[in-house]
Amino acid sequence: MTLRLYNTLTRRKDALEELPGFDPNNVRMYVCGPTVYDYAHIGNARPVIVFDVLYRLLKHLYEKDGGKVTYVRNITDIDDKINARAAETAAAKGIPVEQARAEITAATAQQYMDDVAALGCLPPDETPRATEYVGQMIAMIERLVAAGNAYVAEGHVLFDVSSKSDYGKLARRSLDEMMAGARVEVAPYKKNPMDFVLWKPSDATTPGWPSPWGRGRPGWHIECSAMGEALLGETFDIHGGGIDLMFPHHENEIAQSESVHHGHPLARIWMHNGFLQVEGEKMAKSLGNFITIRDLLKDWPGEVLRFNMLRTHYRQPIDWTEQSLQESERILARWRNRLLSAPAYDGCKVDMDEAFCAHLSDDLNTPAAISRLHELFNAGHWADTTAKANEQIGSFGFGNVPGVTGFIDESDVLVNKAKAVAALALIGIDPLVEREPPVAMEEIDAQVAARNAARKAKDFKEADRIRDELLAKGIVLKDGPAGTTWEVKR
């Protein structure tokens, strides 16, 4: 299975294994994580889910033969938005700004990790925080200054973009173009308008760290360069993030890291996920459609949110709508019912479905992979449409024998079921996860028994009353050929 990923650097799908220096025994991925100052919104969830799927796929492809996949997702806990909140909190509570900063970032980081876990994402191998790497950042800045790629001016240290001849190669923009269209307010101490800050001074009310250039704090871009180097080395395989980070953040990471590493590439493949809109509109606090993951989790299971995200290819824009969420939930519920009604599955060993894996390996084509899941679930519908045959077979599902009449071979049922479960696991979805019923099991069983007694006595009024009563409590009854079953309504 050849893994091909769209590479922003080359603007085409590159085969990871064909890139120079790739080591299948040591696959490394870095993804830009959150700035922790507020609840994460659903747009923030997109890269987390997308790259979690990639992480799982990489593990599937490379860890089976003893290889190692390392996934790093940082937490940005040094930032001027954080500082602004810290200053407010410090003033309100009468505590030092450093303490306020630490409290805000610790609490927000914990919220974030809880949210992301609820979305079914595996924890990365490393979750470095910027504050833990200030020393490495300072060291890297010193190296940049020593190499002539950076200069000190009025307490700031700035990266000199003119020192990097291919600056702009990721965003495919030339310095001339950028300066022509620049709307940046140019600080007077900059040699070049596009020069960006590596280190800036902090005043007494702003968090800061001692440095050769005085007490100050790092610029935004340097943390990813420093942490990437510390945890993954000079060159790693995949660097991911939202498309908005392509410029300037990722461009600047490349400039810093490659300058320090004598031109060695920072990442072999650069990946960028598309943006998300809400009900056709850009998500913005001013529009009142700013949805946090936390709020969504109050109304929807994490699996539904995750599945909904994966129904659109990661590079496409996605319109996040209520209708789409309902559709996602319906599909998962259907699959769940099929899995539950299929014969007992006890670890039937199957290889990963090749078609499914091939779709994922083609630049993470999750919509096509999901379409393959539908095929697995629908495969080989019996040709016999008579009621009798349906009654006999209907509850099994998962046939794999086109044109068959009568019973489906149970082994095929098991194979498709096992394949479907394994494929779903590869994208991080467990459709069999039980939801806590809002009514005690004993009560449900008793009510079902009472209703069936009423049905037997042809007292359908009483039977319907019981069914409505349970429905009002959130339990849906279904009378199948094998008896009455129930599920949790949403």
Place this chain on the structure above:
RNA sequence: GGCCACGUGGCGGAGUGGUUACGCAACGGUCUGCAAAACCGUGUACUCCGGUUCAAUUCCGGACGUGGCCUCCA
């Protein structure tokens, strides 16, 4: 103003130089006390205008539209 992406059936959403994506919804049917679920079957598409080609939804150019980046941003 500069740069970039996208425009597929009622809706969502893949893909392809010539052959059914897929799903949801809808419609018809089977089953059912009724319902739900399940199952069978059916229909509708590639923004517009040029060009290349035997053939374009698919390649090229233009128009219109939507979104993004250029400033913090997933």
